[in-house]
Amino acid sequence: xxxxxxxxxxxxxxxxxxxxxxxxxxxxxxxxxxxxxxxxxxxxxxxxxxxxxxxxxxxxxxxxxxxxxxxxxxxxxxxxxxxxxxxxxxxxxxxxxxxxxxxxxxxxxxxxxxxxxxxxxxxxxxxxxxxxxxxxxxxxxxxxxxxxxxxxxxxxxxxxxxxxxxxxxxxxxxxxxxxxxxxxxxxxxxxxxxxxxxxxxxxxxxxxxxxxxxxxxx
Amino acid sequence: xxxxxxxxxxxxxxxxxxxxxxxxxxxxxxxxxxxxxxxxxxxxxxxxxxxxxxxxxxxxxxxxxxxxxxxxxxxxxxxxxxxxxxxxxxxxxxxxxxxxxxxxxxxxxxxxxxxxxxxxxxxxxxxxxxxxxxxxxxxxxxxxxxxxxxxxxxxxxxxxxxxxxxxxxxxxxxxxxxxxxxxxxxxxxxxxxxxxxxxxxxxxxxxxxxxxxxxxxx
Numbered sequence: 001x002x003x004x005x006x007x008x009x010x011x012x013x014x015x016x017x018x019x020x021x022x023x024x025x026x027x028x029x030x031x032x033x034x035x036x037x038x039x040x041x042x043x044x045x046x047x048x049x050x051x052x053x054x055x056x057x058x059x060x061x062x063x064x065x066x067x068x069x070x071x072x073x074x075x076x077x078x079x080x081x082x083x084x085x086x087x088x089x090x091x092x093x094x095x096x097x098x099x100x101x102x103x104x105x106x107x108x109x110x111x112x113x114x115x116x117x118x119x120x121x122x123x124x125x126x127x128x129x130x131x132x133x134x135x136x137x138x139x140x141x142x143x144x145x146x147x148x149x150x151x152x153x154x155x156x157x158x159x160x161x162x163x164x165x166x167x168x169x170x171x172x173x174x175x176x177x178x179x180x181x182x183x184x185x186x187x188x189x190x191x192x193x194x195x196x197x198x199x200x201x202x203x204x205x206x207x208x209x210x211x212x213x214x215x216x217x218x
Numbered sequence: 219x220x221x222x223x224x225x226x227x228x229x230x231x232x233x234x235x236x237x238x239x240x241x242x243x244x245x246x247x248x249x250x251x252x253x254x255x256x257x258x259x260x261x262x263x264x265x266x267x268x269x270x271x272x273x274x275x276x277x278x279x280x281x282x283x284x285x286x287x288x289x290x291x292x293x294x295x296x297x298x299x300x301x302x303x304x305x306x307x308x309x310x311x312x313x314x315x316x317x318x319x320x321x322x323x324x325x326x327x328x329x330x331x332x333x334x335x336x337x338x339x340x341x342x343x344x345x346x347x348x349x350x351x352x353x354x355x356x357x358x359x360x361x362x363x364x365x366x367x368x369x370x371x372x373x374x375x376x377x378x379x380x381x382x383x384x385x386x387x388x389x390x391x392x393x394x395x396x397x398x399x400x401x402x403x404x405x406x407x408x409x410x411x412x413x414x415x416x417x418x419x420x421x422x423x424x425x426x427x428x429x430x431x432x433x434x435x436x
Contacts, residue, residue, distance in 0.1 A: 059432050066301055073291040083284055086304050172390065172397045179390045183401065190405075214277050 007072055014064050014085050015140055021057040021092050022136040026129050028054065028099035029195060033125040036106040036188065037118045047103035054096035061089040080212065084205040088139065091198040091205075095132065098191040105184045115171060115178040120164045121185065124192040127157050131199035139206045150203035157196040164189040225290050232282050232303050233358055239275040239310050240354040244347055246272065246317035247413060251343040254324040254406065255336045265321035272314035279307040298430065302423040306357065309416040309423075313350065316409040323402045333389060333396040338382045339403065342410040345375050349417035357424045368421035375414035382407040 028047050035044035065086045068074065074082055131150050138146040168182040168189075204215050246265050253262035283304045286292065292300055349368050356364040386400040386407075422433050 062301070062305075062432075066297055069287055069301075070291070070293055070297055073288070075288055079284055079288055083280070083287075083304065086301065087280075087308065090305065090308055169398060169401060172401075173394055176391055176394050176397075179394075179397065180387060183387065183390075183404065186401065187408075214280075 007068075007078075010064075010068055010071075011078065011081055014061065014068065014081070017057070017061050017064060018085060018088055018092070019136055019140060021054065021061065021089065022132060024050075024054055024057060025092050025095045025099065026132055028096055029102075029125060029129055029132075029192075032099040032102035032106065033122055033192075035103050036109070037114075037122060039106065039109070039111045039114075041107055041111070044103040044106040048100050048107075051096055051100040055093060058089045058093040062086060076212075077209070080209045084139075084209045088202050088205055091201045095195045095198050098195050101191050102188050105188055109181060109184060112181060115175075115181050115185075118185075120160055120167075121188055121192065124157060124160050124164070124189060124196075127153065127160070128192050128196040128199060131157070131196050132202070135199045135202035135206065138203055139209070142206070142210050144207055144210050147203040147206040151200050154196050154200040157193055161189050161193040225286075225296075228282075228286055228289075229296065229299055232279065232286065232299070235275070235279050235282060236303060236306055236310070237354055237358060239272065239279065239307065240350060242268075242272055242275060243310050243313045243317065244350055246314055247320075247343060247347055247350075247410075250317040250320035250324065251340055251406075251410075253321050254327070255332075255340060257324065257327070257329045257332075259325055259329070262321040262324040266318055266325075269314055269318040273311060276307045276311040280304060295427070298427045302357075302427045306420050306423055309419045313413045313416050316413050319409050320406050323406055327399060327402060330399060333393075333399050333403075336403075338378055338385075339406055339410065342375060342378050342382070342407060342414075345371065345378070346410050346414040346417060349375070349414050350420075353417045353420035353424065356421055357427070360424070360428050362425055362428050365421040365424040369418050372414050372418045375411055379407050379411040 028050055031043050032047045034040065035047060065082045068082050072078075131153050134146055134153075135150045137143065138150065165186055168186050172179045172182045208214055246268055249261050250265045252258065253265060283300045286300050290296075349371050352364055352371075353368045355361065356368065383404055386404050390397045390400045426432050
């Protein structure tokens with residue numbers, strides 16, 4: 001029989017594994033956007049190679065959750081910790097995929113001169129990364145107020161996304177030579193907007209973990 | 219104490235709920251692409267409104283999984299049925315979101331004449347929908363061969379996506395008045411390509427359910 005003490009330790013390990021995965025994803029987003037802005041192909045390759053490790057972290061967390069369920073019949077909040085762990089790791093893995101997608105676009109642009117200095121895209125990245133950190137902080141400390149704040153911040157990222165989208169469309173219309181790159185940059189903006197959505201999901205899972213109440217996800 | 223018979227019935231109910239959600243998502247994709255191709259705004263609104271019901275199906279399935287874990291300490295394949303249920307419902311919900319996204323684009327195009335008759339996009343939709351149906355069939359009947367076939371089909375959808383992407387870029391470059399619509403259509407193609415990825419995930423979860431072996435997801 002597993003003692004409560006051991007069990008609590010295993011739940012703490014699960015939480016730590018999610019935090020570690022969050023840090024790895026945060027770094028991947030950071031480096032992906034740097035590889036794009038600075039046209040650093042070596043860094044882009046590094047981000048793409050690292051995606052396998054992020055995927056493995058998801059598998060390890062899922063296995064950990066399954067073992068926890070099998071070893072102890074979890075109830076109430078314990079069960080919600082494990083259930084949300086299984087869900088949050090999916091959100092983190094998708095964020096990692098988007099970092100990979102951005103790095104792939106950095107490579108595809110093949111060091112062509114940027115049609116404009118990147119301002120809004122790094123700003124979207126910073127906002128999304130802050131939402132990721134805050135959502136994991138809220139999850140770890142069961143801070144509903146912080147979780148609610150993350151959900152509010154998502155609207156701001158959405159607004160910048162639509163603004164970037166319209167601006168890049170205008171670029172393309174005014175100068176068709178920018179079409180290929182502008183289309184790629186629209187995708188980058190979309191991926192960052194999705195990263196913010198996934199951080200919002202983590203915040204929503206935190207609300208569920210604490211209250212048992214479900215809300216719609218993104 | 220829950221009897222094995224009742225428990226088997228509950229697992230069958232879970233499977234049925236996933237199939238029902240799959241059918242709802244399949245219909246949403248179908249109608250979203252029709253609303254786009256036929257510029258049917260009423261149908262687009264219907265798809266968008268229906269997304270709340272798909273989201274509710276996900277919540278109900280997650281609750282069902284949590285209750286099953288709490289009521290009976292599941293082991294081995296039973297545990298994998300519940301664990302994969304929690305994951306597959308996320309994939310289905312994301313497919314539903316993409317149907318919503320496509321319907322939203324149909325509305326945004328605001329009945330502007332299509333820059334070209336849609337051929338590849340409906341074809342991508344049909345292929346992705348077939349992958350969705352096959353993946354759920356494989357999941358229900360534990361048919362690994364069918365699951366592997368779904369994974370193979372994904373490469374074909376990817377290839378059409380890149381072809382559509384390049385074709386639409388060419389349209390934009392040759393005629394800048396097509397830029398706005400072509401950009402939207404590139405997103406539609408991307409959403410369909412992602413729907414195929416999620417079907418592939420369901421197929422991968424089926425392989426895990428049967429064999430206990432994990433593989434990388436999309």
